Amino acid sequence: xxxxxxxxxxxxxxxxxxxxxxxxxxxxxxxxxxxxxxxxxxxxxxxxxxxxxxxxxxxxxxxxxxxxxxxxxxxxxxxxxxxxxxxxxxxxxxxxxxxxxxxxxxxxxxxxxxxxxxxxxxxxxxxxxxxxxxxxxxxxxxxxxxxxxxxxxxxxxxxxxxxxxxxxxxxxxxxxxxxxxxxxxxxxxxxxxxxxxxxxxxxxxxxxxxxxxxxxxxxxxxxxxxxxxxxxxxxxxxxxxxxxxxxxxxxxxxxxxxxxxxxxxxxxxxxxxxxxxxxxxxxxxxx
Numbered sequence: 001x002x003x004x005x006x007x008x009x010x011x012x013x014x015x016x017x018x019x020x021x022x023x024x025x026x027x028x029x030x031x032x033x034x035x036x037x038x039x040x041x042x043x044x045x046x047x048x049x050x051x052x053x054x055x056x057x058x059x060x061x062x063x064x065x066x067x068x069x070x071x072x073x074x075x076x077x078x079x080x081x082x083x084x085x086x087x088x089x090x091x092x093x094x095x096x097x098x099x100x101x102x103x104x105x106x107x108x109x110x111x112x113x114x115x116x117x118x119x120x121x122x123x124x125x126x127x128x129x130x131x132x133x134x135x136x137x138x139x140x141x142x143x144x145x146x147x148x149x150x151x152x153x154x155x156x157x158x159x160x161x162x163x164x165x166x167x168x169x170x171x172x173x174x175x176x177x178x179x180x181x182x183x184x185x186x187x188x189x190x191x192x193x194x195x196x197x198x199x200x201x202x203x204x205x206x207x208x209x210x211x212x213x214x215x216x217x218x219x220x221x222x223x224x225x226x227x228x229x230x231x232x233x234x235x236x237x238x239x240x241x242x243x244x245x246x247x248x249x250x251x252x253x254x255x256x257x258x259x260x261x262x263x264x265x266x267x268x269x270x271x272x273x274x275x276x277x278x279x280x281x282x283x284x285x286x287x
Contacts, residue, residue: 024064035059042115047150051103057093066090069139070132073105073121080115081107086135106150108157113202130156137179148173155180166194191285208287209261215254217281222247224275232267260287
């Protein structure tokens with residue numbers, strides 16, 4: 001008898017919980033529902049908080065809305081950037097109320113113009129398989145910085161250099177770098193390049209400001225190590241006046257940091273050499 005009562009109680013609880021469960025809709029499903037009015041617009045940004053969503057509910061119940069990772073937003077102008085959501089967004093729209101939500105969209109067309117504020121936008125799932133795979137990865141491995149995410153998107157969408165995936169937390173970002181390298185069939189670079197961005201007439205301008213990385217070499221005796229930067233033609237660009245005395249060591253680890261603000265775009269080499277002008281290591285980097 002007790003078992004029957006317990007079973008009945010479980011069934012009642014299950015029935016009640018189902019009756020009060022909030023129904024879920026994707027944004028696409030909500031668009032087709034006459035109880036909801038949806039408007040989407042750009043806000044003038046191109047990375048991170050860049051898509052403004054407004055949903056007016058005439059529904060009699062609250063609903064939960066899902067914007068899947070891989071959803072892209074775009075204007076009617078083909079010369080404007082397409083923005084992609086890389087982390088699933090889930091939120092509640094209260095019955096009879098209007099919900100305003102800012103979505104994190106990331107530019108997928110670096111050379112196109114930034115959608116202007118209040119420009120109407122439409123949406124759909126991305127048709128680019130690699131971008132969808134990247135969005136799925138980021139959605140499942142949350143915690144990357146907006147800067148690293150945007151650079152990773154451009155590596156896939158615009159074939160930008162993987163070295164541009166920069167973060168203050170290189171250990172965390174390494175997982176993202178490795179994924180993008182595997183996805184695009186490229187090698188993981190030894191360095192990272194931090195870029196700043198600014199808008200000029202509605203287009204993004206890229207400005208490399210810092211090159212960082214880990215340098216490794218060996219010494220067979222106590223060595224005075226010096227460092228210089230040369231260009232592709234071998235011309236001296238920068239000569240570090242400071243020297244480092246290193247004992248005989250199988251592996252010498254040096255954290256490389258170089259300010260490159262204002263430098264011309266191109267390929268450069270960092271050269272480490274000893275007191276006899278013998279090259280210990282020569283590494284290429286691009287800005």
